[in-house]
Amino acid sequence: FWNFKSRTTLRFLTWFELLNIRPVSAARVSGRYLTHQKGLPGLPVPPLQQTCERYVRALEPILEVDELKQTRELVAEFQKAGGVGERLQRSLEKRAQNTENWLSEWWVLVAYLDYRLPVVVHSSPGLVLPRMNFSDKQGQIRFAAKLTAGVLDFKTMIDNETLPVEYLGGKPLCMNQYYEVLSSCRIPGLKRDSVVNHAKTSKHITVVHNFQFFALEVYNSDGTPLTADQLCIQLERICSASLQTNVEPVGILTTQHRDSWGKAYVNLSKDKTNRESVSAIQRSIFTLCLDGAMPQVSDEMLRSCAAVQMLHGGGSQWNSGNRWFDKTLQFIIGEDGVCGANYEHAPAEGPPIVALIDHAVEYTRKPEMAQTPMVPLPMPQKLHFNITPEIKKDIEEAKHAMNILAQDLDMMVTVFGHFGKNVPKAHKMSPxxxxxxxxxxxxxxxxQRCCATYESASLRMFRLGRTDTIRSASSASAAFVRAFDDPSKPKVDLMEKAVNAHRSYTNMAITGQAIDRHLLGLKMVAVEEKLSIPDIYTDTAYAKALHYKLSTSQVPSKTDCVMCFGPVSSDGYGVCYNPMNDHINFAVSSFNTCKETNAAHLAQAVEGALLDMRTLLEQTPKAKL
Structure with a gap:
């Protein structure tokens, strides 16, 4: 859970520094955003030979000797002078000269819009906020109103193009994703989805309560956003108008396999009323989901159950139908103080989402403003749906599939409380x-083995940059983990080498020199030019390289929250973490249908590993780490 370019040499940055992004305020200058974007470098195409060498090196810890031998031969063939690799490389370099970003359009298609598994669990991340201090309807509405006002405050900066530009190692970052997260929505297709953005015209949000949808205008006639007090009144009206609970949960259709939802969407859209209601949801700024309380659980399990609510809603009997999962941004506010968000991944990565949420949460903590003079507000508009027997059947199928998926997901959120970023930083190590x-x-x-590991690296140093892969499993990490529990082996040097190898790969990735997106680009060129796919892509090693049993992401935030996502392979784990100064929030997921994986066991093993690594550091105070 799976939100950089110039060729000039970057100072060797620690990952902590890379994420400690500095915002720099800017004055209101019309068109400043576009000027800023034009000044960013384009994503480079790495040298072919460099990528081939690094690809073989990345395979070393995860392949058997004989497999590696075969792959070396295929790679040598691929990159030989005058060969297919060189032809594809030339085409890719030409594409890079003629497009804003040679990768971004392909990436959105391959990673998201062509991906047909449900967005729920498989693609869309959830975000769990600290539990808020309310436990009734009144508190829920008040907090939801303040949070909405906070998001609208952030939206003003986007609309005025006064959003502070972020910098990384002295270099400005692409801010495009911030302009894509509000007022956008994914639309299901029969074979491929699309994304629409209504930023120029959106004036309302969608509110869902008891599976019923409402369009709520959030701007006064003079163009000013509604205050928290005004929003409170409107949300109370919505809750009063949606007390009945025997309503068909149309929103659950968005949890389906994308091909099934594409067909159901055609059915749903045949009716004019349905079409208008769906259009109102798609055009809204974001969705606000007002959930009922969750089942009572122990304090220890509360965060894990909250993560489930944010990821998929807990199944049809709970809140999975109280969502529109195609909406880019959904805020989820439970009556019991359990709050967070879910976002559809196609338009953006985690960091812009977290920045928006940090701002909104900080806004809710501001003291109450003076009472707003009350002007009559228009009634929120209920969005009606006509449910035919065919649509009813689609809803029942969606409920059934969602419940199977909900039962399959094993989610464990833990707070590692022994230390945070402070310990590695004290030892001059990247947290x-x-x-x-x-x-x-x-x-x-x-x-007792190493596995292909994915960590998300931001490419925002480049215009329209998305992500590349940091491959955390390296020859250095393999040597370190194999030696760690062997008393006869020296470990500190190996740990230092493993940490430095990771830092080095991170630096490569954010400067556009990693291997995964380059290899994907070369393959996409072959597809577009109708060439036969080169053998390195049909080699079992390539499939193994992309079979990530650990799919990981660091998503830091000011708020003490944690993002969560599902595994990307049926026998793997999803691991997201937020390192705070003196603790680390972890969200670990796996599938119950896989007997070899267990989220709680991995979370426990990570805790043990962190403690043992700290002990090793403290036993070797003079180690130059």
Whole structure:
């Protein structure tokens, strides 16, 4: 849970520094955003030979010797002078010269819009906020109103193009994703989905309560956003107008396999009323989901159950129908103080979403403003749906499939409370590399082998940059984890090498020199030019390289929250973490249908690995780490 370019040499940055992004305020200058964007470099195409060498190196810890030998031969063939690799490389370089970003359009299609599994669990991340201090309808409405006012406050900066530009290592970052998260929505297709954005015209939000949808205008006639007091009145009206509970949960259709939802969408859209209601949801700024209370659970399990609510809503008997999962941004406010968000991944990565949420949550903590003079407000508009027997059948199928998926997901949210970023930083180590090596050690202790590991790296140093892959499993990490529990082996040097290898790969990735998107680009060129797919892509090693049993992401925030997402392979784990100064929030997921995986066991193993690595550091105070 799966939100950089110039060729000039970057100072060797720690991952902590990379994520400690500095915002720099800007004055209101019309068109400033576009000027800023034009000044960003384009995504480079790495040298072919460099990528081929790094690809083979990345396979070393996860392949058997004989498999590696065969792959070396195929790679040598692929990159030989005058060969197919060189032809594809030339075409890719030409594309890079003629497009804003040679990757971004392909990436959105391959990673999201062509991907046909449900967005729920498989693609869309959830975000769990700290539990808020209310436990009734009144408190829920008040908090929802303040949060909405906070999002609208952030939207003003987007609309005025006064959003502070972010910098990384002195270089400005692409701000495009911030302009894509509000007022946009995914639309299901029969074979491929699309995304629409209504930023120029959107004036309302969608509110869902008891599976019923409402369009709520959030701007006064003079163009000013509604205040928290005004929003409170409107949300109370919505809750009063939707007390009945025997309503067909139309929103659950958005949890389906995309092909099934594409067909159901055609059925749903035949009716004019349905078409208008769906259009109102798609055009809204964001969706606000007012949920009923969750089942009572122990304090220890509360965060994990909250993560389930944010990821999929808990199944048809709980809140899975109280959503529109195609909406780019959904805020979820439970009556019991359980709050968070879910976002559809196609338009953006986690960091812009987190920045928006940090701003909105901070806004809710501001003291109450003076009472707003009350002007009559128009009634929120209820969005009606005509449910035919065919649509009813689609809804029942969606409920059934959602319940199977909900039962299959194993989710564990833990707070590692022994230390946070402070310990690795005190030893001059990158906190992210330190945590990634703990994940490698934990996995190795559970399975006695290394696995392909994905960590998301931001490419926002480049115009329209999205992500590349940091491959955390390296020869250095393999040597480290294999030696760790062997008393006869020296470990500190190996840990230092593993951490440095990770930091080095991170630096490569954010400067556009990693291997995964380059290899994808070369393959896409072959497809577009109708060439036969080169053998390196049909080689079992390539499939193994992309079979991520650990899919990981660091999503830091000011708010003490954690993002969560499902595994990307049926026998793997999803691991998201937010390193705070003195603790680390982890969300670990796996599938119950896989007997080899267990989210709680991995979370426990990570805790043990982190503690053992700290002990090793403290026993070797002079180590130059």
């Amino acid at each position: 992210d590399a330190f945590i990634q090596m703990a994940l490698q050690l934990a996995y190795y202790r559970m399975y």
